[in-house]
Structure formats: structure tokens, C-alpha cells
Amino acid sequence: MLISPALNAALREARFDGDxxxxxxxxxxARAAADAVPAADRRVCGADERCAGTAEALGLRSEPEPSLRGWDLGRWSGQRLxxxxxAEPEAVSDWLSGPSAxxxxxxxxxxxxxxxxGWLDSLHRDGAGDGRVIAVVEPAVVRAAIVHALGLPPQAFxxxxxxxxTLTELSGRSGRWNLRCGRSLSTGTVAP
Structure with a gap:
């Protein structure tokens, strides 16, 4: 199960997060959504501040998982899209159209x-897939997991x-995943 983190100022400003x-x-x-988080046997989060902060606000005692860190966007991190x-229209075009760019x-x-x-596949290979795992991860990580699990072409990302x-649930096993997409954890309106 994958939970996308709460918003922060960087996302509201359409910035490449920059942690x-x-x-x-x-x-x-996130605190208002805590009651909607399903039970899990193991709780992990991306190594990013936003993911760790969301996990904490949701009441999840989670361990950082380096494989689930946010997308490394190099020198673009912290800049607005x-x-x-x-400044770099050709570079952005290449990035959006070329999966290896x-x-x-x-x-x-x-x-x-x-x-x-690799992390998703390791859940079953390492025997960790016997229980329910919940991970608070950046949206790009959720999207990458869906692409991998369903064998979609990278451009589907x-x-x-x-x-x-939101909660995205992948169930099954490596090579045969089922997907339940984007259930909101919001339990009502919270003042911004």
C-alpha cells in the first residue's frame, strides 16, 4: 500500500520538490486523515522530509527506505517547472519524451x-510480502510503482x-499485481 504525502509549499508553487x-x-x-490509514504489518517511508513528516502526522512509526526516496532531479531540484x-526548453522536452533522458x-x-x-519485487523475494506493507512515498514513486507492477510502458508514467x-493499493505478487487506485484518506474539510 502506498500513501502519497500531504502538500507542501514547494508543490503548491510547482517546484521540483528539493526535499x-x-x-x-x-x-x-495529514493528522486529519490519520484515522483512515489501514493497518499494516510493516511501515516504511521515502527518505524525503515530506514523506517522513506525513508518516509522523499520520501516526505511522515508519522506517526510512532508501529505495523509496523521491525522484532525483539533479540541478533542477528546488526550481519551478x-x-x-x-531556461532549458529542449532539455525539458527531452526529459518528458525520452525515458532514459x-x-x-x-x-x-x-x-x-x-x-x-526493484523494491516492489523484493517484497516477495525477501519474504517481506507475507504481511501488509504501507509506504508513504512521493507521487513520482507511486507512479513508478504502478508502471512497474502493471508492466506499462514508461511513457504511461x-x-x-x-x-x-491518497492510498494506492498493490496486491498480489511480483509479476502478477492487482491495483486499486487513489482512495482519498481525507475525512472531511480541513482549513488550509
Whole structure:
């Protein structure tokens, strides 16, 4: 089970995250959603501040999982998409259209999907798939897991939307996953 983290200022500003923590609104929304989190035998989170902060606000005692860290976007981290698109239009175009492109100096889309897919496959290979695992991870990691689990072409990654504080469930086993997408954990309206 994968939970996408609450919003933070960087996402509201359409920035490549850059490992920014939750803001007060994100913490409030995550705390309000805590009762909707399903039980799990093992709890992990991406090694990013936003994921760790969301896990904490949800009341999940989780361990950081390095394989589930956010997408490494190299020198673009912390910048606004609009700024990067204006300064490097060809690089952004290459990045969006070429799964192996990494003009920012970080991970390519293929690298991200391979890393996340390796973790997903390890759940059963290492015997950890016998129980329910819940992971609080960045939306890009959720999308990469879906692409891997369903054997989708990498370009499908760009067609998947993952809203904040939603639960995506993958059940089954490596090579034969079932998907339940984007159930909201929100239990009501919370002031921003």
C-alpha cells in the first residue's frame, strides 16, 4: 500500500520538490486523515522530509527506505517547472519524451522505475510480502510503482495522476499485481 504525502509549499508553487518539509497546512491535513490509514504489518517511508513528516502526522512509526526516496532531479531540484522550461526548453522536452533522458544530472525515468520496481519485487523475494506493507512515498514513486507492477510502458508514467494523501493499493505478487487506485484518506474539510 502506498500513501502519497500531504502538500507542501514547494508543490503548491510547482517546484521540483528539493526535499522540502511539510508546512502547517500539510501537517493539519495529514493528522486529519490519520484515522483512515489501514493497518499494516510493516511501515516504511521515502527518505524525503515530506514523506517522513506525513508518516509522523499520520501516526505511522515508519522506517526510512532508501529505495523509496523521491525522484532525483539533479540541478533542477528546488526550481519551478516554469523557470526550468523557460531556461532549458529542449532539455525539458527531452526529459518528458525520452525515458532514459536525464538532462538535469539526476535519475532518468527508467532509473526511477527500475529502482522502485526493484523494491516492489523484493517484497516477495525477501519474504517481506507475507504481511501488509504501507509506504508513504512521493507521487513520482507511486507512479513508478504502478508502471512497474502493471508492466506499462514508461511513457504511461506521465499519464498517471496521484493526489496528495491518497492510498494506492498493490496486491498480489511480483509479476502478477492487482491495483486499486487513489482512495482519498481525507475525512472531511480541513482549513488550509
Amino acid at each position: 522540502a518539509p511539510l508546512d502547517a497546512s500539510g501537517v493539519r491535513r 516554469a523557470e526550468v522550461s523557460e 536525464a538532462p538535469h544530472g539526476g535519475e532518468s525515468l527508467l532509473d526511477l522505475c527500475t529502482r522502485v520496481g 506521465w499519464r498517471l495522476d496521484v493526489a496528495p494523501l
